[in-house]
Amino acid sequence: MFGYYLDMAWRSLKRTPVLTGLMVLAIGLGIGASMTMLTVLHVMTDDPMPGRSAQLYTPHLDPLPLNHKQGGDSPDASANLTWPDAMALLQSHRATRQAAMAGGTLLVHPAQPGQQPFYVDGRYTTADFFTMFGVPFQRGGGWRATDDAASAHVVVLAASLARKLFGSADAVGRMVQLGDNDYRVLGVVDDWAPKPMFYADATAKHYSDADLFFLPLSVAVDKDLQLNGNQSSWSKEALGKHSGSMSWLQFWMQLDTSAQVSAYRQYLVDYSAQQKALGRFQRPPTNAKLYTLMGWLAHQNLVPNDVRLQLWLALGFLFVCMLNIVALLLAKFLRRGGEISVRRALGARQRDIFVQLGIESALIGMAGGALGVLIAQLGLWSIRQRPDDYAHLAQMDGAMLLGTLALAVVASVLAGLLPAWRACRVAPALQLKTM
């Protein structure tokens, strides 16, 4: 029966090519626009560390004084940690792995004569960073905790920077000048940049930045290297990386079991209470928080409002298209009152008519979905040409592709429901009399 209905649907659609074309175009445009924006949202809210994200956590303390008022356009001063707090958490070793970090920009002086110096972005961090995040090494490896303690002048380079500096030669063991100091290359990592770059400060371009070098955090503090994130201070005491009233560090840790997680939560509260007793903190210790990776991303709300607005706009547009299709299908089906009556008179049940018309709408949906995929690819291509930070990520994966087709068919079958129901309730006798 299915094949027969399909054949009937095909014939009926062929009879009204303009109307069919209009419906396919409308559903294609609506689906194309919606899927473009859904894909953008999908890649922007994707898990940056699949397989690891569930074990990664970031702690937050509230060291601000009671009378501190957040300025309207200034960044949240308690979003980052101060040096004393980060060091206390690091040295407590309560997590399986933990690392403190901050972003920095340094001037690289290539050893080869004739090459101009240039700026690169990288990260100052501690030894566990590489194992905790599973950073893939091409050659060599990261540094050890003893290097952190000794402020050893060692560096890990990203493959693209190593290639730029040393060509195809092995960079491990070579020296590189960053800023005013020389560092020995310990390892080379694949160009590695989680999207979004969840561990970076709020000022980072989370979807397009990448770290090209990694230096021990202790070196950055010793040599007072330049930072490129927010540095928020809340007292008149001299500014400086060691200050207990300037926040500038991010902190991440790996907690494997739920017991570890709840123990750490308690530890953060206890630590805050202890600091309050010492007079350093003034606010309630229960302000201390432990975020999961995905929870932190949700808290930071990296998706720009423009993207959400565009998604709403696209969905509104899809809804207009669907209303349009409902009206057109209704017109089309009701016009065939005579044909339906003849089929009913020959023994077709209401259900059969309903299924037949449903298949016709699904066919339109399939065609519209195919067109929608094309339009969505065009839309994503146009987004990739845009200047936004996330633009280059706008690519459709297999799941989104199938989702597009499914959405198109569901939308058009839904749009066909009401017209098909109206059409199969045609009174055959009345129609036949006027034929």
Add this chain to the structure above:
Amino acid sequence: MEIRPILASLRKHRIPTVLIVLEIALTCAVLCNAVFMIGQRVSAIRLPNAIDEHSLSTVGLSGTDEKTAGSDIPRNLAALRGIPGVQAAGAVSTLPLSHNNWGWSFGTSPDVSVFNKKTVNFSLFFLGEGADKALGLRLLEGRFFNADDYADSSFGSAPLPETHVTLVTHSIAERMWPGQSALGKTYYTTSHYYTVVGVIADVLRPNIDGQGEASNYFSAFYPMSAEGSKGNLRRYVLRSAPGDRDRVMRAAEQKLIELNPNGVTKSAIYSDMRDQYFADMRSMAWMLVLVCVVMLAVTAFGIVGLTSFWVGQRRQQIGIRRAVGASRGHIMQYFQTENFLLSGAGVVLGVAMAYGINLYLMQHYEITRMPWYYLPVSAVALWGLGQLAVLGPALRAANVPPVVATRSA
């Protein structure tokens, strides 16, 4: 024109009637808001900025030693002024719309602190000698900085300049001392104070957030000596004829590299910098325009499709009306009036929805209230669209010959 028979016939086709009204309403609602958002972006992209935008190019120089800045900067400037076509050159800390913002909050009384709610956040611009002329700042009141102001200003250990003179924009003057002349007035922060020696026309901040807000222009300017600049005068501004900008910029970059072998330069023509600042906004505006156009087209085609169907269905009725004396004009009018009523209902509903959507967006997306005139304008636009869309089917209906009445369907 009799409306009653039209209403009677619409009542018989309740579902399609409701659908088309809903479609028009939704289109109207989305259109209002989208056009409003486009308008906001366009006005942001066009925000006036009282510097000589079309004559400026800029070269940033970093990687040089801060300790020798006292002799380096004058030497660099002398070399830049020697480039043919350069009308003026100066060193500055930052430029409007450069994203490189140095903000600080100030109050009008000496007992303020940084976190006091009553303070106002300014963007700080530091000017090397001659930079006011290079930028083309426009003085409204008072004077520009003099040689002594420049010589006396430097950076100490505080993140604020050690000077007591400042130029403020007209918007700052209005905000801090409404209704009074700002000249000679002083603004304060903990441990520092500055006295206004001149008021200049509004210059945009390095970062702006809202649209049409006075705070976009809260830019304050301070003199800075080359010796005391501590690496804060790293951007050279060159003024030339618009046609010379590209050549002047390249020549300046080359000259600066020659003079500072360790330096790293980054150059841009100012109008490109401004375009780049608004590139996101511009692409969003175009995307909104595209969606509006496509949505209007879809709605128009929906009206064409449905009216065509109704015309087809009523061929016999039309034939009868023609046979009993209705003119072509009458038939046309019938369908046009019908569409007028449908669009009218849709537009009324749509205007209410548009207002509701705007209220929702205001709460969640930092969007301002839509001015009332957007509503009637888009209502009229949709009415016009409906009449255009119905024209084809109505003409076809008018061409139905009276003889159809005598044939069976």
